Amino acid sequence: xxxxxxxxxxxxxxxxxxxxxxxxxxxxxxxxxxxxxxxxxxxxxxxxxxxxxxxxxxxxxxxxxxxxxxxxxxxxxxxxxxxxxxxxxxxxxxxxxxxxxxxxxxxxxxxxxxxxxxxxxxxxxxxxxxxxxxxxxxxxxxxxxxxxxxxxxxxxxxxxxxxxxxxxxxxxxxxxxxxxxxxxxxxxxxxxxxxxxxxxxxxxxxxxxxxxxxxxxxxxxx
Amino acid sequence: xxxxxxxxxxxxxxxxxxxxxxxxxxxxxxxxxxxxxxxxxxxxxxxxxxxxxxxxxxxxxxxxxxxxxxxxxxxxxxxxxxxxxxxxxxxxxxxxxxxxxxxxxxxxxxxxxxxxxxxxxxxxxxxxxxxxxxxxxxxxxxxxxxxxxxxxxxxxxxxxxxxxxxxxxxxxxxxxxxxxxxxxxxxxxxxxxxxxxxxxxxxxxxxxxxxxxxxxxxxxxx
Numbered sequence: 001x002x003x004x005x006x007x008x009x010x011x012x013x014x015x016x017x018x019x020x021x022x023x024x025x026x027x028x029x030x031x032x033x034x035x036x037x038x039x040x041x042x043x044x045x046x047x048x049x050x051x052x053x054x055x056x057x058x059x060x061x062x063x064x065x066x067x068x069x070x071x072x073x074x075x076x077x078x079x080x081x082x083x084x085x086x087x088x089x090x091x092x093x094x095x096x097x098x099x100x101x102x103x104x105x106x107x108x109x110x111x112x113x114x115x116x117x118x119x120x121x122x123x124x125x126x127x128x129x130x131x132x133x134x135x136x137x138x139x140x141x142x143x144x145x146x147x148x149x150x151x152x153x154x155x156x157x158x159x160x161x162x163x164x165x166x167x168x169x170x171x172x173x174x175x176x177x178x179x180x181x182x183x184x185x186x187x188x189x190x191x192x193x194x195x196x197x198x199x200x201x202x203x204x205x206x207x208x209x210x211x212x213x214x215x216x217x218x219x220x221x222x
Numbered sequence: 223x224x225x226x227x228x229x230x231x232x233x234x235x236x237x238x239x240x241x242x243x244x245x246x247x248x249x250x251x252x253x254x255x256x257x258x259x260x261x262x263x264x265x266x267x268x269x270x271x272x273x274x275x276x277x278x279x280x281x282x283x284x285x286x287x288x289x290x291x292x293x294x295x296x297x298x299x300x301x302x303x304x305x306x307x308x309x310x311x312x313x314x315x316x317x318x319x320x321x322x323x324x325x326x327x328x329x330x331x332x333x334x335x336x337x338x339x340x341x342x343x344x345x346x347x348x349x350x351x352x353x354x355x356x357x358x359x360x361x362x363x364x365x366x367x368x369x370x371x372x373x374x375x376x377x378x379x380x381x382x383x384x385x386x387x388x389x390x391x392x393x394x395x396x397x398x399x400x401x402x403x404x405x406x407x408x409x410x411x412x413x414x415x416x417x418x419x420x421x422x423x424x425x426x427x428x429x430x431x432x433x434x435x436x437x438x439x440x441x442x443x444x
Contacts (some may be wrong), residue, residue, distance in 0.1 A: 011284040036408050046329040049232050062233040063412070065368070065404050078414055103393025104326055107268040109335030129379060146287070155443055157351060163444035164389050170381060190285070198319025221377055222385035222444075 001032045001212055004091035008039040008108040009100050015189035015197060016144055020097045022201045023142070025116045026208040035087050044080075045090070046111020052081050052118075065119040072120025082156045093211070094139045095176065098166075103164050112171055123176050132177020134212040138216070139178035141165060142204070161185065162220055169219035179216035223254045223434055226313035228332040230261040230320050230327070237419060238366055239412035242319045245364070246424045248430040257309050261330045266302075271401035274303050274340075287341040294342025306338040315433070316361045316400065318390075325386050337395055345398050354399020360438070361400035363387060364426070371409045374405020383407065384442055391441035 005023055008113065009016035027034045033067050040146070048064055050056065053075070057070035071077045077085065088094065091162070098109050107111070117123065143165070152161035168181045184207065188199050227245055231238035236435070249256045259266070270286055272278070278301070279292035292337070295297045299307065311315065319337070331393050339345065349355050367374065374383035391402045406429065408422050 010286065013283060014285075046333065047232075048328070061235060062237075064232065066227050102332070102397075103389035105333065106270070107329045109269065110324070110332050111329030113324050115290070117324065150359065159388070159392060159444040163385065164393070166381070167386050167389060168327035173323075189390060205294050222380040 001091040002090050003032050003034045003093045003095065004037070004065060004087045005025050005034065005095045005097060006037040006039065006109065006112060007096075008106055008112075010040060010103070012040065014031075014099075015186070015200075016097055016099055018197070018201055019142055019144075019184075019186070019204060021206055023047065023095060023097065023207050026205040030209050035090065037084060037087065037112065039112055039208060041116070044112060046108050046114070048114050052078055052115050054078055059152075069120040069124065072118065077118065077121075079090035081115055081118065084112070085118065085121050088116065088122065088134070092137055093181075094137065095142055096140075097142045099144045100164075103158070105168065106150040117172065117176060129174050129177070132175065136179055137178050138212075139173040140181040140211075141168060142184040144186045144189055146190070147188065152187075163222070166220050166222060174219060180219050181214050182217050223314040224312050225249050225254050225256045225315045225317065226259070226309045227317045227319060228259040228261065228331065229318075230328055230334075232262060234262065234403055236258075236321075237408070238321055240423055241364055241366070241406075241426060243429055244427050245317060245319065248427040256312070259306060259309065259334065261334055266330060266334060268330050268336070270333070270336050274300055274337050276300055277311065277377040281337070282370055287324065287346075291342040291346065292436050294340065294346075299340065303337055303340065303398060305342065307343050308368065310338065310344065310356070314359055314387075314401075315403075316347075317364055319364045321366045322386075325380070327390065337399060339394065349399070350397050351399070354377065354397065356399035359400050362397040362403040362405060362433075363390060364406040366408045366411055367413070368412070371407075374409075385444065388442050388444060396441060402441050403433065403436050404439050 005020060024034050053067050053071045055074060057067050098105055105222040122133055151158045154160040165183055173180050184204055189197055229242040246256050272295055275289050275293045277296060279289050320327055373380045374376060376382040387405055397404050406426055411419055
């Protein structure tokens with residue numbers, strides 16, 4: 001199978017970086033093909049604008065979705081965006097590897113979504129949710145939390161982590177047709193011993209070795 | 223009162239831009255002080271890294287929160303970040319004006335939060351939620367949705383908009399002590415007539431004229 005891992009952390013030697021590399025290793029060992037978008041390494045620009053495109057639809061008023069429709073029709077996404085869209089199209093499974101910041105994706109990863117999930121190519125024209133462009137593909141979040149698990153429960157300080165992740169599960173993945181796999185969650189890796197971190201990596205690697213057997217989750221009703 | 227409006231849209235002539243300018247006008251007419259962070263105009267960099275700081279705590283391993291603690295103790299945030307933190311500290315009310323993209327803040331605005339809400343100055347040391355640094359201040363989202371309102375209801379296609387906004391309400395605002403005011407929501411401004419858009423702006427301006435009389439909302443339990 002074809003796996004795309006999109007990853008951001010500002011410190012390459014972070015636990016997130018270790019999760020990213022463990023995933024690559026696990027998939028390659030199992031005989032899958034892996035492509036990556038290591039956004040820190042790529043120095044990806046997360047800000048949307050006319051630089052998303054190599055052509056102009058409306059020079060007077062910038063409405064991103066209309067420019068995206070034009071670029072989809074004329075093949076005029078910037079080479080940077082075109083390359084990322086092609087990785088999505090190529091993949092059977094997409095993983096986002098990131099630290100949860102302020103109950104969401106860090107800006108770099110959010111901006112990758114903002115720019116790459118383009119109307120015309122990735123959704124639009126009635127193609128969303130159950131008729132989404134990426135129907136048949138799977139997607140998964142692999143996320144680290146700074147705080148302990150007991151903060152992330154219903155009526156806990158932060159609330160249920162699944163509710164916090166639902167805007168990504170529903171609004172990004174399911175909206176574009178992906179089936180969502182159970183997120184991989186690691187709480188407080190900075191406070192773990194080296195052995196505990198190794199155990200987490202091992203647990204992740206073992207899960208990934210059989211991940212194509214997993215069934216999608218229900219992302220919740222709100 | 224002191225009002226900070228943080229705004230991003232890639233098109234200055236957008237409806238979001240009109241909401242931003244109407245808010246400034248309404249507050250100034252009412253005799254309040256207004257500061258702004260027009261992130262597109264500022265060409266703000268939303269990516270976190272060592273450029274957040276003018277000094278280094280740990281040159282070997284970049285952990286943002288530890289660098290933020292160091293910068294808080296030594297007064298060594300970059301001038302760009304220091305200026306934004308001071309605006310937050312100065313404000314009685316903070317408004318985020320933005321289009322909802324992929325069920326969340328666009329990368330530019332998310333990155334403003336990622337970089338400016340710094341441990342040590344804005345939270346930390348037991349100062350969060352009910353003991354948050356910004357206790358006594360108010361915060362509000364003013365947000366536009368591309369789709370119609372009937373998509374954003376419980377068990378609708380997207381689900382309840384309040385659940386979608388909760389990660390910002392709870393994870394950003396309440397976490398740092400802000401009381402949350404009812405969000406200002408505009409659905410599908412691109413499909414409105416000029417008169418309907420004017421009515422929305424008028425409705426917003428009238429609300430803001432009396433906003434300091436409003437009571438905080440319950441951001442929901444999940």
